[in-house]
Amino acid sequence: MTSFSRSSSPTLTRRTLVQTSVAATAIAITGASGVSRIGSARAAGAVRGAQDVRQVSLALDWYPTAQHAGIYVAQDRGYFSDAGLKVKIYTPADPTTVLQTVGAGRDTFGISYQTDVLFARGEQVPVVSVAALVQHPLNSLMFKADAEITRPSDLKGKSVGIAGVPSDDAFLATMLKSDGLTIDDVEVINVGYDLLPALLAGRATAVMGAYWTHESIVADQQGTPVSYLRVEDWGVPDYYELVVVTGDSYAENNAATVSALLGAIQHGYQDAAADPDAAIEILAKASEDVDRVVERKGIDLLIPLWTDGGKVPFGTQTDARWQAYGGWMKEQSLLKGEVDISAAFRSDLLPVRDGATPATVATPRG
Numbered sequence: 001m002t003s004f005s006r007s008s009s010p011t012l013t014r015r016t017l018v019q020t021s022v023a024a025t026a027i028a029i030t031g032a033s034g035v036s037r038i039g040s041a042r043a044a045g046a047v048r049g050a051q052d053v054r055q056v057s058l059a060l061d062w063y064p065t066a067q068h069a070g071i072y073v074a075q076d077r078g079y080f081s082d083a084g085l086k087v088k089i090y091t092p093a094d095p096t097t098v099l100q101t102v103g104a105g106r107d108t109f110g111i112s113y114q115t116d117v118l119f120a121r122g123e124q125v126p127v128v129s130v131a132a133l134v135q136h137p138l139n140s141l142m143f144k145a146d147a148e149i150t151r152p153s154d155l156k157g158k159s160v161g162i163a164g165v166p167s168d169d170a171f172l173a174t175m176l177k178s179d180g181l182t183i184d185d186v187e188v189i190n191v192g193y194d195l196l197p198a199l200l201a202g203r204a205t206a207v208m209g210a211y212w213t214h215e216s217i218v219a220d221q222q223g224t225p226v227s228y229l230r231v232e233d234w235g236v237p238d239y240y241e242l243v244v245v246t247g248d249s250y251a252e253n254n255a256a257t258v259s260a261l262l263g264a265i266q267h268g269y270q271d272a273a274a275d276p277d278a279a280i281e282i283l284a285k286a287s288e289d290v291d292r293v294v295e296r297k298g299i300d301l302l303i304p305l306w307t308d309g310g311k312v313p314f315g316t317q318t319d320a321r322w323q324a325y326g327g328w329m330k331e332q333s334l335l336k337g338e339v340d341i342s343a344a345f346r347s348d349l350l351p352v353r354d355g356a357t358p359a360t361v362a363t364p365r366g
Contacts, residue, residue: 053084053086054085054257055085055088056085056086056108057087057088057108058088058110059090059098059109059110059111060091060095060098060110060111062095063289064286064289064290065214065283065290065298066283066295066302067134068111068283069276069279069280069282069299069302070133070270072089072279072282072286073271074271075087075268076282076286077268079265080261083261083263084260085260098110099116099120099125099127102247103120103125103127103248108246108250109244109246110127110246111242111243111244112127112129112242112243112245113242114129114239114322115239115325117243117245117344118325118326118335118341119334119335121343122335122337122339127246128245128246128247128251128343128344129240129245129344129346130244130251130345130346131244131314131315132316133243134240134242135240136230137238138213139171139209139241140211140229140230140231141160141172142196142212143207143227144200144225145226147205149229152229152234155185155186155206156181157185157186158186158205160186160188160189160208161191161195161198161199161206162188162191162195163193164190166334168208169183170329170334171208171209172186174234175229175236179234189204191203191207195210195215196210196219200219212230214294217294217297237325238325239325240321243317244262244265244315251349259350262315262349263351266315266350269314272303276299276300280296315350316350319342319347322342326341327341
């Protein structure tokens with residue numbers, strides 16, 4: 001996908017295309033052992049010194065949006081440099097390849113999704129999640145605000161648009177089952193990846209997969225308010241939407257670099273939460289595709305999700321969350337073969353800066 005058209009509901013398109021790509025391409029590489037831990041990214045950078053700067057790449061899942069704000073703040077304010085890193089942040093011409101390029105070592109890091117990390121590992125792509133950017137799902141069942149829908153059972157006999165990937169059916173079926181229906185009680189329509197246009201044009205009563213932190217704002221901006229049901233409120237286990245990934249072997253052999261990068265990202269998201277206006281300006285400076293109005297509203301919705309309202313440090317991942325969601329994916333027959341859910345993520349590489357989280361830090365670095 002090379003076009004970043006807003007009308008094509010980019011947040012959905014990037015997720016569903018990645019799932020399709022992962023299922024089509026599996027890359028196997030070998031790993032090594034020997035993990036060390038560090039306490040802070042800044043300390044690691046100070047030890048290395050100026051001439052030992054490590055150059056790494058960070059491939060985004062799509063063009064820059066409010067979801068990536070902390071990454072660009074970290075770049076703009078020198079937090080990567082402080083950590084001894086020179087980071088190339090970019091959106092690939094084909095964002096669907098991020099998990100493959102990271103797994104093969106062509107990219108050092110990438111932004112992806114918990115769902116797709118598990119898909120990839122089922123296809124023997126050796127990637128591992130090292131931090132969660134968003135603590136809860138952004139995926140939703142969306143419909144026009146005047147549709148008189150308040151729960152999944154209100155969709156009985158109505159049409160639901162999907163993009164046509166396996167997780168769409170699984171999300172929809174689970175939500176309907178939680179409210180006493182089956183997927184046979186609705187008319188499922190494959191509308192391709194342009195979910196929001198299909199909804200606004202009336203081709204479907206609801207659509208499965210639109211992000212409630214983005215498409216809802218775009219729809220309102222286009223004059224058609226929408227409402228939505230969040231997937232985790234209706235039977236789907238809570239999961240991490242966006243995650244930072246690296247290769248299995250890279251995490252094993254370069255633990256200090258991984259921790260340094262994550263510490264800088266933590267710092268960037270702390271600043272973004274403390275001053276979202278400044279964060280969106282930095283984001284807009286980095287990409288001409290940024291819609292300041294949409295992303296400024298979006299970041300207000302996202303900030304509480306970065307730390308679960310301040311309950312956990314930024315980047316937190318738990319085995320319980322991964323096991324519950326991975327178990328659900330297995331029940332839905334979404335995973336191929338035996339997938340070791342615990343091996344799909346690493347929580348030991350995430351530094352906690354003096355116990356601070358974006359919810360507790362009030363003053364950005366000058």
